[in-house]
Amino acid sequence: MSAELLKKYVGLYDKLDVLKPLGAETSAAGAYLLGGDDADGLHLLARLVAARLGGLGADAALEDHADVIVYPKKDDAKPSKGKKDDKPKARAAVMTVDDVKDILGSLYLTPFELNRRYFIIEYADSMSEICQNKLLKSLEEPPPRVCFILCATRAMLPTVESRCHSIRLAPFPVDTVRNALTAVHGTGAGVELAARGCRGSLGMAERILADKEYASDYSAALKVLKYTGGSRMFASASAVYEKLTRDRLDAVLGLIEYLLADVASLLSGGTTVFDAKDVAGVADGFTPYSAARAADFARDARRRNAANCMPVALMDNMVLKIMEEKALCRR
Numbered sequence: 001m002s003a004e005l006l007k008k009y010v011g012l013y014d015k016l017d018v019l020k021p022l023g024a025e026t027s028a029a030g031a032y033l034l035g036g037d038d039a040d041g042l043h044l045l046a047r048l049v050a051a052r053l054g055g056l057g058a059d060a061a062l063e064d065h066a067d068v069i070v071y072p073k074k075d076d077a078k079p080s081k082g083k084k085d086d087k088p089k090a091r092a093a094v095m096t097v098d099d100v101k102d103i104l105g106s107l108y109l110t111p112f113e114l115n116r117r118y119f120i121i122e123y124a125d126s127m128s129e130i131c132q133n134k135l136l137k138s139l140e141e142p143p144p145r146v147c148f149i150l151c152a153t154r155a156m157l158p159t160v161e162s163r164c165h166s167i168r169l170a171p172f173p174v175d176t177v178r179n180a181l182t183a184v185h186g187t188g189a190g191v192e193l194a195a196r197g198c199r200g201s202l203g204m205a206e207r208i209l210a211d212k213e214y215a216s217d218y219s220a221a222l223k224v225l226k227y228t229g230g231s232r233m234f235a236s237a238s239a240v241y242e243k244l245t246r247d248r249l250d251a252v253l254g255l256i257e258y259l260l261a262d263v264a265s266l267l268s269g270g271t272t273v274f275d276a277k278d279v280a281g282v283a284d285g286f287t288p289y290s291a292a293r294a295a296d297f298a299r300d301a302r303r304r305n306a307a308n309c310m311p312v313a314l315m316d317n318m319v320l321k322i323m324e325e326k327a328l329c330r331r
Helices: 003-014 039-054 097-104 129-140 174-185 189-197 202-210 214-226 231-241 246-267 276-281 288-306 311-330
Strands: 031-035 068-071 117-121 146-152 165-168
Touching: 003 039, 003 174, 031 039, 039 068, 039 117, 039 146, 039 202, 068 097, 097 129, 129 146, 174 189, 174 202, 189 202, 189 214, 214 231, 214 246, 214 276, 214 311, 231 311, 246 276, 246 288, 246 311, 288 311
Parallel strands: 031 146, 031 165, 068 117, 117 146
Antiparallel strands: none
């Protein structure tokens, strides 16, 4: 999400229960580890944590402040020498050894205004083990007027995690996302699908709304699952995905996995994230167990797709395995 768009959701994140215990006078922890699946949300939450701890209001959370330093630095990219027409390349969102050295070299500077200097490390899980170990001593015993706020969607070294106060960003319920999106974008089928397909992440919901192909990807995922009823339908299933690009196939496989989790829930008497009619329409022939197994097949196909395996071949293999699993469960 852009900074401008994030401002529209600050109020929602600022009301989270995980922020209530934090305040400039009550929180003495020197390092916080923010975890969850929504990187955009973690980055916004990190700024709100810094604002709470520094005694700033939520409205100031997204404003630049001399005592709130965000890494990795978003340096201005430069074109290659001798190629005037080269476009600058954006720096990858990865923490480097130089970033860590820069942090360690500025820990003992005096805060300009706030009670402490707050170092926000976005994509902290991108640090190598060497970088994490270089930070370890400072995380364990930071200078008195320094606070670290790390954001990670994946696990970090146990030694790093044990030295931080953990805050978990849970996924938002579908209704909460729907209401937030409606307030910004109005109502519509796109908003409804984004609210259901974003897995509780407002950042993902915004990307879904910006993706003009998402609705067709969802339709393709439903068709593939519908055509796993038997070998006679194999050609119909293949026709759905044989012309998809690798990127679109990744999106379709992600939706297939998500839909299969819904199928397993529906058949077990639970609720669904996606529209219950859509889920029921592809649930024929599945049992909760076979749906869960099929979701494993979709995850494996997605990994193979990312590893540059032949897209049509891996999809053919997945569809045949789902058909076989359904047949075994019917015996």
